[in-house]
Amino acid sequence: MLQLFGNRRWPDRRGTAFLALLLLAPAALACVVPRDLDRQMELAGDEVVYGTVLDFDEVWVKDSDEEEFLCTKVRFQADECLIGGERNIEMSFYFRGGILPGSPTTTITPSAEDIQPGKRLMLFLAKRDYSQQVFGGDPFILDTYAECYSLSDVRSRSVDRQVVVGKGYGFAFENNLDLTEACSRIQSSVEKLRRKQAQDR
């Protein structure tokens, strides 16, 4: 650790968190439509989870017209599934494109910085029409990086908490907010969406 100002350690844990937040400021890689949280739930809200990346593999798959492309399969330890209600389960999901250096990728692929073992994330996952045929089973899909939020630990003298790192204009979470608050907003949005769907029916 860098030593500055006598025997004071810098950056201290608060400084580290501060820098982590700066480093995690928007670094987008997609061409996607803007959305608020309600719209996000419509676009990709079959499941919303938060937890930890366990590991990942890159796999070549074929789509309906036999075209081969590279996907990344991620094993994820979900602390909580906000839609399904499960807690502390291991799950997996896919996204298009590779993240290893030199792998074929796309401009909607989540960043390699986010998909790292041990990384804490909140994810908006979807079931897609093509996924059964392409991947077999009925896996969850992470559509784009826009559905992937970093979680950061913020520790202060009074309380340690987790923060969902906002991504700026047009994202479901534009600004940083506490994980508990984010979960609460998601639940509200889910209820709103269910009411709307019921009305539509």
Next chain:
Amino acid sequence: MKDKTKLILAGMIPFIAMFLVLPGVVLAFVINGESLGISTSGFGYQRDFRIRNDFEDASANNNTVEEAMFPGAVGAPLAIWRGANAWNSQNPRAAQNFDFDYQGLSTTSSGNENVVEGGYDSSGCGGSTLAFAELPSRNGWRIRFCEAWQWSDGPGSPAGSQVDIRGVAVHEFGHVLGLGHTTVGGCNSGTCDTRPTMCAMACSNETAARTIETDDQNGLNAIYGSIPSDKPVLTSLGGSTNIGGTLFLEGSAFGTQSFRVKFTTGTSSDFNPSGTVTVTPETTELARLTVPSSAETGNVLIWKHNTPRRLSNYLPITIGPTLSSDCYGQKAGTPTPGTNGSPTFDLLFGPSVTGNQFTEVQATGFQPNKTGFLLVSLTQSTVTWKSNTNLNVGFPLVIPLTVISSDSNGEVNLPFAILDAPDFFGTIFWLQLLIRDDAGVDGFATTEALGVELCDDMIP
């Protein structure tokens, strides 16, 4: 005092740290590591693109008005080509050492063929994705527009929930040429009008993304640099744009080395493209070539394929049908030699003339500054006149004998003005020159006969 200094330094550290750890924020544009080559080896030439137009929405292909700079393209292809043009060197907002090369329509979309595909509906196109580019692009790239959205080909603003093809194309082409998403200039405030095209989030229904902004231009400059003085610039085309016709390229910085002239050909991408003609320029501002059979309506560019490699701006070109060789001259009969050997005819197509009008017949190889005659007939035959002078046109002549002189170079230049005279289309006029020559067997040297068919594609 010491404590005060510490305090000031401590206060500065977050800002210093921001500068050090966030170059993307400080420097604005973001580079994704791609760069599209124009070499003939390795992954070679990658600035060409073709379009697979599988958009299903009527609104994606209902603009049927062609534009002069984008010949042959309407609907989605026009919108996409215009999107690429936002990054080209002649666009004042771009104005860097970069140009895309339109290669027409394609029915396939292999990943390494530099294809822009509309109407894609499989993996990658779920949820919020409008379009995406597949990288790395330096060994062949693809852009895919997701079918889930209702696309608009313009030229006006998209209606309702439609999404602008052209604006999204500009953004995706930006990825392909090497730019990631930027976060400056209003990207995070949602200010649509003036924010960079390479912002991560599209503005709803926006058309502002059709033009690039300063931050985008700076990114383009960082990858490809400013326009160098040896980048060829095409300013106009002359002569014939028919297959087999003689095309003139006019501009600047052509250099003296041979280069390739690249046409739209509609073929798949490869790393050393076909459909090119190797040309040695006549001057640094003028080149002449024969339009190849593979050329299609679209664009034409100069590609300096030798080091330092350069790609010119493009000019639009409408390719006409294959010319009958008769339209541009057939030769018959035997010249009568003189002081400088056997004079011969050539057809010149004036570079300043538009359309396919040939404007000049030239004969070379005469003795300088001598007078003689032009013979014009509707028939060709060869008879010997006097002791051994070949008359290669038949009689009677269709115009009276015309007195002609060779110039100081021993050349005769006959300017022509071909008028729209449909009654004479298909008629072959036979021309011959007899010029006095001290060494001529009968005091004359002559050309062969030159037969020129008056074809409708000669009419400007």
